[in-house]
Amino acid sequence: MGASRTRATITDVARAAGVSLSTVSRVMNDNPSVDAALASRVRAAAAELGYTANPLARSLVLGRTQTIAVVVPDLANPTFQEILRGLSRAASVDGYHVLVADSNEQLDDERLLAVETRRRTDGLVLCAPRLADDDLDDLLAEVGPAVVVNRAATTAAPVVAADYGAGLTALVDHLVARGHRRIAYLAGTRRSASNSARLDALARSRAAHDGLEIVEIPAGVDFDAGAASLGAVRDARATAALAFNDLVALGLLSAAVEHGVAVPGELSIAGFDDIPFARFTSPPLTTARVAAADLGAAAWQRMRALLAGEQPAADLVSTPELIARASTGPAPGLTATASA
Amino acid sequence: MGASRTRATITDVARAAGVSLSTVSRVMNDNPSVDAALASRVRAAAAELGYTANPLARSLVLGRTQTIAVVVPDLANPTFQEILRGLSRAASVDGYHVLVADSNEQLDDERLLAVETRRRTDGLVLCAPRLADDDLDDLLAEVGPAVVVNRAATTAAPVVAADYGAGLTALVDHLVARGHRRIAYLAGTRRSASNSARLDALARSRAAHDGLEIVEIPAGVDFDAGAASLGAVRDARATAALAFNDLVALGLLSAAVEHGVAVPGELSIAGFDDIPFARFTSPPLTTARVAAADLGAAAWQRMRALLAGEQPAADLVSTPELIARASTGPAPGLTATASA
């Protein structure tokens, strides 16, 4: 009938069952040292009152919230969405909740959000933190249990990351094999560690391939950044463009189509990540697949270990898989044969 | 130098500043009734110790957590991601945090997650709940401050929703104008309220257009569901298909291309939502645009009002905008002219 406006507390249950608070607490926590008869009496009272322990009160006394915080640079980015999803599902299996915070690519907010969300949770997962190395290390030292996703440059916390260097190398090789000798690289945030990893890989590629030129073009991390880069790519007279990620690649692709630049006829374009829709673009996008949901799940495994006081698994470096689709082809002026 | 392992408490600050707990509390909460000199002494001590009030303890005593919970049926769905993003950004502007839970389209989990996350937060936002009407009403009554997104069938909480009926009507009109007289509708979850809204709209459309046949095909809510429906669509001899959402439409489109069915030559396909990548498919997808991030922000406005004890704004019914792209065209056998 009329449900009471306020929830039952442990005191209500204790009174209803005619026992002390401690007994109720023991029963609710399945402490075996309670007489069976008493226990079932308490359980009946609890059920009757619809009682469940207040998680806030438990958090305060137990010092744990059963919740972890996840900070991402941009919730609109499919890769972060996927990481979040993988993490959230994995954590929920273990009865943990997830607090999300979107730093919106704002450096200052990132640190603040991390600290603030961490205080209401048991641990912190930082996705692709944009913070400088030193600041990141400071932050990690301050916040306690933390795991870092897609950022290699720290030893202060477990790391799970895609191997951006290896992925980019595969992409370059793919283009070189198709005759490209002048390739544009649309760089992402300077702050992004994965961008540096890619830069290093490009340097190695230049050394490995005689006569290969790779010109770096500052772009950004989103669709608009890619679209805005078409002019620079054309000016660079590159026959192919490697984008920081699929979003940037899609922007470039879109601008190319709009300006009548044939893809891959005049310009080959490749992205990075293999976001869900990369296969539906026109032409479908060549990219390097990052198993983002798996990264999220792996991040949770490590977090769980940390929370349990166990040794987390070794850092994970997942090698992206080259996904060759139709947005890349032979360099202009070449026949369609590829040399290994 | 050596940062202490455990955080400073209000007691530490009080001792350091040589005042009582209450004074520290007052200062930290900007209570003006504190002597200026004392206040700055306290502030200095707090700064020195790096003190910030423990949010858990505050939550317990204040009865509010400064956090809201959001339950979505599927974090992989771009529309829910977008709603989450809009909500999260809006809430963070007001200093609120967001706890996400993905029910994974599981009915039982939905209810459980809602109740459980609600207890650690101040309010609950339910996205497109799959629960039956009665169960939903029960749930809403139980959990207190709540707002519902994309589900019209309740008066127990503020609602913000896209007008699926209007959007679908626009889509049908669009197809009818292009000569289609036999249209397949790929239905979503029966549990989805927006599906019923669409069914009603279709019934009205049938009545409005003489000789128009709309055949309903049970499909689902994701890409695979759409891909699996191609056979049924062909069997129905429909010249056009209206999908429950863009994901389903993309699945169908993909299967069509794969099986050599010309789109829109032999089959016109339209989706719903206008997810970010709908414009990049090949051909680009005709759809009805739902301003999902705006829905999320609007949901937060209402939640904020509820939390402040104010009257929330009236329910929002946002009319989707018809986005005509190349995946729809004249019915086979017709010239490319359209009649208004």
Next chain:
DNA sequence: CTGTTAGCGCTTTCAG
């Protein structure tokens, strides 16, 4: 204006 005293709702020694 400031300090003392009760709790918020729960868990956990510590006695019995």
Next chain:
DNA sequence: CTGAAAGCGCTAACAG
């Protein structure tokens, strides 16, 4: 096996 009491860290009357 069970209850009384202390306390997690903080805020809010209530006195002074």
